[in-house]
Amino acid sequence: MAELHRLLSSDGRGFADGRPKTPAVLSARIRQVAPALRARGIHVARTSGSNKNGKVWGVTFTPRP
Numbered sequence: 001m002a003e004l005h006r007l008l009s010s011d012g013r014g015f016a017d018g019r020p021k022t023p024a025v026l027s028a029r030i031r032q033v034a035p036a037l038r039a040r041g042i043h044v045a046r047t048s049g050s051n052k053n054g055k056v057w058g059v060t061f062t063p064r065p
Contacts, residue, residue: 024052030057
């Protein structure tokens with residue numbers, strides 16, 4: 001188990017503790033899961049604007065009838 005933990009945390013993507021290590025990794029993860037979220041009525045898109053700290057993601061839930 002220790003070896004698995006070492007491998008997962010050594011790639012820099014933050015799988016070991018569940019949190020991405022960088023904003024770029026977070027964006028990549030959001031892009032990866034976006035199709036599955038959309039299939040469940042959750043629209044995820046990068047907005048055209050940005051704030052003083054960087055780009056902004058928009059997340060909208062549309063309940064199904």
